[in-house]
Amino acid sequence: MRSGFCENLWFQSLQRRRLLRTIVAFTGSFLILWAGISIAQAQITLASSDPASGTRGVSIEKVLQFRFNQPLPSDVQELQLNVTPETPLIFDLREDQLLIKPQDPWQHSTDYTVQIPAQTSLGLGEAVSLQFRTEPQFTYTRDIQPLLDASCVGCHRPEGRQRNQLLNSYSAVLQYVTPGDPGSILIDPRWTQRHASVRTVVNPNLPQQGGSPEIAYVRQLGYPVARLGQWTAEETEIVRTWIVQDQAAEDIDS
Numbered sequence: 001m002r003s004g005f006c007e008n009l010w011f012q013s014l015q016r017r018r019l020l021r022t023i024v025a026f027t028g029s030f031l032i033l034w035a036g037i038s039i040a041q042a043q044i045t046l047a048s049s050d051p052a053s054g055t056r057g058v059s060i061e062k063v064l065q066f067r068f069n070q071p072l073p074s075d076v077q078e079l080q081l082n083v084t085p086e087t088p089l090i091f092d093l094r095e096d097q098l099l100i101k102p103q104d105p106w107q108h109s110t111d112y113t114v115q116i117p118a119q120t121s122l123g124l125g126e127a128v129s130l131q132f133r134t135e136p137q138f139t140y141t142r143d144i145q146p147l148l149d150a151s152c153v154g155c156h157r158p159e160g161r162q163r164n165q166l167l168n169s170y171s172a173v174l175q176y177v178t179p180g181d182p183g184s185i186l187i188d189p190r191w192t193q194r195h196a197s198v199r200t201v202v203n204p205n206l207p208q209q210g211g212s213p214e215i216a217y218v219r220q221l222g223y224p225v226a227r228l229g230q231w232t233a234e235e236t237e238i239v240r241t242w243i244v245q246d247q248a249a250e251d252i253d254s
Contacts, residue, residue: 043125044068047096056133057253060105064114066098066128076122082115098122108137109246136246136254140170144242147235148173150223154214161214170250179247187240 050065051058072093079091081100088103098116106112116128138144148167154160156167166172176185215225231239242248 044070044072044123045126046128049128049130051130051132053130053132057135057251058106058132060108060134062101062106062134064100064130066100066116066130068096068098068124071096072098073121073123079122080117080119082117084113085110087112106134108134109249110134135252136242136249138238138242138246138249139252139254140173140242140248140250142252144173144239145170147231147239149221150218150227151230154217154228157217159213160217174248177243177248180244182240182244184243187236187243 045068047067047069049067051062072095074093076093079098081089081091083089085107087106090101090103092099100114111133112131114130116122116124118124118127148156152167155162156165156172157163158166158168165176167176173186178184214228218225218228247254
C-alpha cells in the first residue's frame with residue numbers, strides 16, 4: 001500500500017517535472033521567437049555619413065562612409081544604388097558601416113548624388129540619399145592669383161599703369177571672367193597676345209628704384225621680371241580649366 005502510494009507520488013512528481021520542462025521549453029521558444037520578431041522589425045536606418053550631405057570641396061579620392069544604427073548583414077554580395085552622374089563604384093561592409101568608393105577618382109568640380117534604395121538584403125527600411133560636390137582642380141587663391149601676381153597685377157592695380165583694368169583681387173578678376181565660359185575675356189587671345197608685348201618694352205636690367213611700378217611689384221614678390229605679361233601655354237590652360245571646369249572657384253569649398 002505504502003509502496004503503491006509512493007509510486008503514485010513519484011509518478012505525479014514526474015508529471016509535474018515534465019509539465020514544468022514543457023512550460024519552460026515553450027516559454028523559451030516564445031521568448032526567442034519574440035526576440036526574433038523584434039530584431040526583424042527594428043529597421044536599419046542611417047545614423048550619419050561622411051561627408052555630410054551638401055558638403056562642397058570633397059576630395060576626388062574620398063571614400064564615402066555611411067554609418068547605420070546597427071550592424072549590417074555581412075554576407076551581402078550585391079548592393080542596389082544609383083549615382084549621378086553615372087560612375088562605377090566599389091562597396092565594402094564593416095560592422096555598422098557601408099563604404100563606397102569610385103573605381104577611378106571622382107571628377108573635379110562635379111555635383112554627385114548617391115542614392116541607396118530600401119532593400120531587404122541590406123535590411124534597409126528606407127532609402128538613403130547623399131549629395132556632395134568635389135573639389136576644384138584649380139582655385140583662385142591657390143593657383144590663379146600667383147599667376148596673375150607674377151604676370152599681370154604689377155600693371156593692373158591701383159598703383160599700376162593699367163589701373164582702369166584691375167586684376168588685383170578675386171572680385172576684380174571676375175569682371176573679366178564668366179564662370180564656365182571658355183570665351184571669357186581673361187583668356188581671350190587678343191588680351192593675352194597684347195600683353196605679351198610687355199616683355200619687348202621692359203628692360204630686365206632696369207633697377208628696382210628706376211621708377212617702374214610693375215618691376216618694383218614683381219621684384220617685391222620675388223618673381224623674375226621676365227614673367228611680366230607672360231603666360232606659358234600650360235599656364236593659359238590652367239586658367240582656362242579654372243574658368244570652364246572649376247567655375248572660377250575662389251577656394252576649395254567654393
